[in-house]
Amino acid sequence: MNLKKIVLAVSLFTFSSANSYADEKVPYPKDYRNWSHVKSMVIEPGHPLANPFEGIHHIYGNEKAIKGLKKGHYLDGAVFAFDLLGYKHQNKTITETSRKLLGVMHKDSKKYLKTGGWGFEGFAQSSQTSRLTKDGGVSCFGCHAPQKDDDYIFSKYRN
């Protein structure tokens, strides 16, 4: 191998490792509880989404996500957090119990090309490291795919 070939091989290696799955990991959205609240919903047993989303969820969006909700398309860096808690009925109220999981959609049109430009991840309970997706978010994307005209987002803007 001459020097040129070695340089090429090394740079190809660096390029491919920069694009490895490890680098495509969706970051845990550390400050999502300070973002804007988008909406909440309770999903009860028997609903098609009950497995695994039974519970009360609150959806939050960062600034770019809220701008995108108003426009219907999203800039890279837009992030939604789907905060799923258990619930209990108590004296004619429904109140939160502990966190079940945190779902995340992180827009990066280059990194997450295979899943509509959104990185999908679930974090177990309140963990920032215990990841739930095993397929790079493909099955999450499958259910969001019919929302293509709204850039794969179900939520609508409300004031």
Ligand code: HEC
């Ligand atoms: C079977 C369908 C289905 C699957 C699978 C699914 N979602 Fe969703 N997702 C929904 C629906 C419906 C909503 C809107 C809920 C609401 O209106 O409160 C939603 C909302 C969201 C939101 C808030 C943004 C938006 O679209 O309103 C995030 C974030 C999210 N899901 C992440 C995920 C992640 C991560 C996965 C995979 C671990 C996943 N979803 C799998 C149906 C699905």
